[in-house]
Every structure is written in C-alpha cells, then in structure tokens.
Amino acid sequence: MSDEFDAALKDLTGKLTQIESVMDLDALRAQVADLEKQASSPNLWDDPEAAQKVTSQLSHRQSELRRVGELRQRLDDLGVLYELAGDEGDAGSMGEAESELAELGKAIDGLEVRTLLSGEYDDRNAVVTIRSEAGGVDAADFAEMLLRMYMRWAERHGYPTNVYDISYAEEAGIKSATFTVTAPYVYGTLSVEQGTHRLVRISPFDNQGRRQTSFAHVEVLPEVEEVDHVDIAEKDIRVDVYRSSGPGGQSVNTTDSAVRITHLPTGIVVSCQNEKSQLQNKAAALKVLQARLMLRKKEEERAEMDALKDGGSSWGNQMRSYVLHPYQMVKDLRTDFEVGNPSAVLDGEIDGFLDAGIRWRKQSAAV
Missing domain, CATH: 1.20.58.410 (Release factor)
Incomplete structure (x- = not known):
C-alpha cells in the first residue's frame, strides 16, 4: 500500500x-x-x-x-x-x-x-417562509425560483413538504410562501439559509433587456412541539377569514376557508389557505405564529447576550448572490463557497452551501 x-x-x-x-x-x-x-x-x-x-x-x-x-x-x-x-x-x-x-x-x-447539528431545535422539522423584497416583479419571480429550489432539494432527499400558504404577485411570481419540510435535523440543516438572497440577471420583464438586481428573504423556523408552551391569549390575536386565491388572483376555493392571524402585540401576521377546512388552516397558522414568537423570544435573549459581549452576529442578513449575468455564479457571502452552475443550484443542488454554512456557523460560535 x-x-x-x-x-x-x-x-x-x-x-x-x-x-x-x-x-x-x-x-x-x-x-x-x-x-x-x-x-x-x-x-x-x-x-x-x-x-x-x-x-x-x-x-x-x-x-x-x-x-x-x-x-x-x-x-x-x-x-x-x-x-x-x-x-x-x-x-x-x-x-x-x-x-x-x-x-x-x-x-x-x-x-x-x-x-455539528447540536442546537436546541436542530433536530426538528422546519417551517420556511420566502418573501419577495426590493426588485418589483423580478423579486416576485425570484421568490418563486427560491420556492422551487427548496422544494426540489427536499424532493431529492425524499423529505415530505406541505405548503401552508402562497400569496401570488399580480404579474408573475409570488409575494410570499410558507411551507414545512419534515425530516429529522432539517431545521438545523436549513437554518443556515436564513437571510437575504440576491439575484442579478437580465430581466425577462424588461423590454429593453437591462440588468436587474432583485432580493428575496428566507426565514427558517423550527416547528413547535407540545413541550414548547408558547401561550397565545385569544385577546392578543385577530383572526380574519377569506377565500383562497391562486395565480392572477383567481379564486381556487368557493368557501371562506383561508385564515389570516394577526398577533396584535407584535404585529406578526401569518396565514394559511392550503388545508381542507377553516379549522385546519387556523391550527396550521397558529403553529407558524407560535414558532415565530418562540424564535423572537430566543433572538431577544441572544441580543441581550450579544450586547453584553459588545457585539453580535450578522450572518442572518444578506448571505448569498445568484449571478446569471454577466457571468454565471452562485456565491455564499459568509463562507465564500461558490458554484459556477446557477441552474443546478436553482434546481435544488444546495447541499454544498448547506454543509459550508453549518461548518461556518459552528466555527463562528466557537470564536
């Protein structure tokens, strides 16, 4: 040998x-x-x-x-x-x-x-929300591209997904979408995706073929469990029901079964329209609200600790660029991990980014 x-x-x-x-x-x-x-x-x-x-x-x-x-x-x-x-x-x-x-x-x-996934909630299922940000119709289209990317990633691994809510944009793409991914340690795995994603390309929606930069935000939460004890008083929420809608604003439901919950003390709004009944949609929306309130509390505690340490982490902000023009590259701005094939990445091949992000986070926590 x-x-x-x-x-x-x-x-x-x-x-x-x-x-x-x-x-x-x-x-x-x-x-x-x-x-x-x-x-x-x-x-x-x-x-x-x-x-x-x-x-x-x-x-x-x-x-x-x-x-x-x-x-x-x-x-x-x-x-x-x-x-x-x-x-x-x-x-x-x-x-x-x-x-x-x-x-x-x-x-x-x-x-x-x-x-390396040893965080308090790392072993749980994940609740993912994607929102279009600056960039108009290109941003809405980019948000839908990211939704497909995560769905394809989950499909490649055999992880079940369930879309709670999609808010479609008027011209193309989506304003927001919330879905769950069910698998052990999938929250810990996907949590490094949280932050602002940026797309640079020649806009297919611009008649003059100009380059456009657009943004979408990804939020990743652990699914709440019975042991979490997130109490939400009825007086603190407003529940609105409405008819589910599809692309272009078309109605996809003949009854007012979709549910939107507003948490009055924080202003957090969640909605669900894809379950079969109003009761199921309300239960699903409450689970997402509980997850956001749980993470909000943890973030506040972490912010207090960071203030005591005279500084905090900004890894959850802008974290990845997808460049389709004038060259082809996807690069993580925290880890410097990059791939020269955006098409493959947007088709769900993101394991390299996930692994690099998990290692980076572990190293950052040890500093």
Missing part, C-alpha cells in the same frame, strides 16, 4: 471513529430498540400524529446506524482491495480503490456535518 493512500485511509478511519464517538452508537441502538418496542404496540395508531412521529424517528435512527455501519464496512473493504490490487499489479482495481477512497471521503465529510 502506498504511503499516500495509507495516510489518506488512516485519516478517514480516524475521522469516522470520531464521528461514531460523537454519535454514541450504543445510545443510538438503545433508542432504536425503544422505538421498535413503541412501534410494535397494537395501540400505536390510536394517536396518528404520535404514531407518525415514532415511525419517523425509528426510520431516521435506523438509517443513521445503517449509514455508519456501511461506511465502516466500506473502509475495511477498501484496505483489502488496495492491497490485493497492489499484490496482483491490477491497474483497474487500483483505480477502483482510489475512486472509492474519494467517494468515501465525501460521504464521511457529509456525515461529519450531521454531528
């Missing part, structure tokens, strides 16, 4: 061993055993919501164990493959081993990022 290959293999083996330690595989196996016991209960589906949570957690933890086990097996097999290739002078097998080494490096790096 060459010294270079041997050193790379030892490095990956050490990294995986450290990941296994952080993940605490014994505790993970114990969790799987407990969840399997709960899942086998004949009364499991008496409470469908609780049952869904148990089966989802079981599936995720089984997947984590399987993922680590498969990587460990591949590392063990790789050393044997390279030695045999060297002994037999098999150039084809040697090339296969070197290719596998590179693939394992990527897979283990990806697993390492998962171990």
